[in-house]
Amino acid sequence: MIALLCLPVLLQAQNIKIISSDWAIVETLVAMGHAPIGVGDKRAYQRWVAQPALPPSTVDIGLRAQPNLELIRQLRPDLVVNSSWFMQLQARAIPNAKSVSIDFFTSQGIEWHHSVAQTRALGKLIGQPAAETLIQQAMQQFSHQSKQLAPHAKRPYAIVQFIDARHLRIYGNNSMYGQALTQLRLRNAWNMPTNAWGFSQIDLLQLSKLPANTRLIVVHPHPANVAQQLQKSALWQRLPYSRSVNQIVLPAVWSFGALPSMQRFGNELTASLNGNKVGTW
Numbered sequence: 001m002i003a004l005l006c007l008p009v010l011l012q013a014q015n016i017k018i019i020s021s022d023w024a025i026v027e028t029l030v031a032m033g034h035a036p037i038g039v040g041d042k043r044a045y046q047r048w049v050a051q052p053a054l055p056p057s058t059v060d061i062g063l064r065a066q067p068n069l070e071l072i073r074q075l076r077p078d079l080v081v082n083s084s085w086f087m088q089l090q091a092r093a094i095p096n097a098k099s100v101s102i103d104f105f106t107s108q109g110i111e112w113h114h115s116v117a118q119t120r121a122l123g124k125l126i127g128q129p130a131a132e133t134l135i136q137q138a139m140q141q142f143s144h145q146s147k148q149l150a151p152h153a154k155r156p157y158a159i160v161q162f163i164d165a166r167h168l169r170i171y172g173n174n175s176m177y178g179q180a181l182t183q184l185r186l187r188n189a190w191n192m193p194t195n196a197w198g199f200s201q202i203d204l205l206q207l208s209k210l211p212a213n214t215r216l217i218v219v220h221p222h223p224a225n226v227a228q229q230l231q232k233s234a235l236w237q238r239l240p241y242s243r244s245v246n247q248i249v250l251p252a253v254w255s256f257g258a259l260p261s262m263q264r265f266g267n268e269l270t271a272s273l274n275g276n277k278v279g280t281w
Helices: 023-031 042-048 069-075 112-123 128-148 176-183 204-209 226-231 234-238 259-273
Strands: 002-004 018-020 079-082 098-102 157-162 167-171 199-203 215-219 247-250
Touching: 018 023, 023 042, 023 079, 023 112, 023 259, 098 112, 112 128, 112 176, 112 259, 128 176, 128 259, 157 176, 167 176, 167 204, 176 259, 199 204, 204 234, 226 234, 247 259
Parallel strands: 018 079, 079 098, 157 215, 215 247
Antiparallel strands: 002 098, 157 167, 167 199
């Protein structure tokens, strides 16, 4: 969904000062060369999203759900761009700022064509060519990488994040990771129902129900002691995923992201499968 309020002039401006608490919006703006002047939880963005990196000039406006409105007023943004989830950050609290709602998520999760459409909608705020450039780059990247990964397409892949040594989030086709897998022409091993965020919460034993030839993709971050505890877990040691040949460990890639997160996931996975990069727990 996108709601544009009173933007007859801003739609064509190239120097709009934008703030946002939604990292999918933030990463897309940065990728299009128009970094926000203010971002919610900047330090956490640097850990969970990482790339594309925020410039030093971008100000941390506080917690994403409870931003510092006084600081935002001092920044004097022209535009507040947020998903519906963060619309408690309303432009009415910020003099002279307009409000735009853009949702990369749907009620069914993340979907490639919807992400492309929302990228175009966001691009209209800063200049349409920037959005089209990003979309074309993503499409060309996945087309190239899908050919590179064709020899790896025989095995299904299960994408997980460890909550602790006994519990995991496993991501379905309606997640950012699942949509990236589809663009890479790789098969997702998890076809059970997921929540609106695109994942199911499972315990370690449920990994045994995956197809026998599944390869596990472990995405950071996870608690620091998980690897040590798994080494002591008799159940984990009996699972095929305890062996390095059946696992891939990737750095943090924002699971609720947009095209830039899909691109980064594609880059990291391609590098790992081609043997150019070995992740560590």
